[in-house]
Amino acid sequence: MAKQNRGKALGRLASRGRGTCPVCYRTRTKLLYQRKNADGTSISVCKKCTSTSAEVLNSIKPLQAPIAFRRRHRKVFNLYANQQKEKESS
Numbered sequence: 001m002a003k004q005n006r007g008k009a010l011g012r013l014a015s016r017g018r019g020t021c022p023v024c025y026r027t028r029t030k031l032l033y034q035r036k037n038a039d040g041t042s043i044s045v046c047k048k049c050t051s052t053s054a055e056v057l058n059s060i061k062p063l064q065a066p067i068a069f070r071r072r073h074r075k076v077f078n079l080y081a082n083q084q085k086e087k088e089s090s
Contacts, residue, residue: 022060023049025078061088 010017010030020027023045031044038058045052 019044021046021049022062023052023056025074025081027074027077 017030017032018028019031021029021031022043026046026048029046031046033045033047033050034042035045035050035052035057036042037060038054043057043060
């Protein structure tokens, strides 16, 4: 028999649990996994980024660039985000 309640909790979340991962900048992916910063604040990340180190999570800052939703724009978006990180670290 089919399962009646599969995915019911996702429907209750904002945007059905989807968004842009703050670690890898993947767009429209499910952000279902919670990780904690050194500050104690929780960050929602994608499945691939659940195993990232605490150092990477502590270096995350909110994005100020426009978010690209299509794959063809993702490369440009990631280049822009990396340039911003280099400017801040210099």
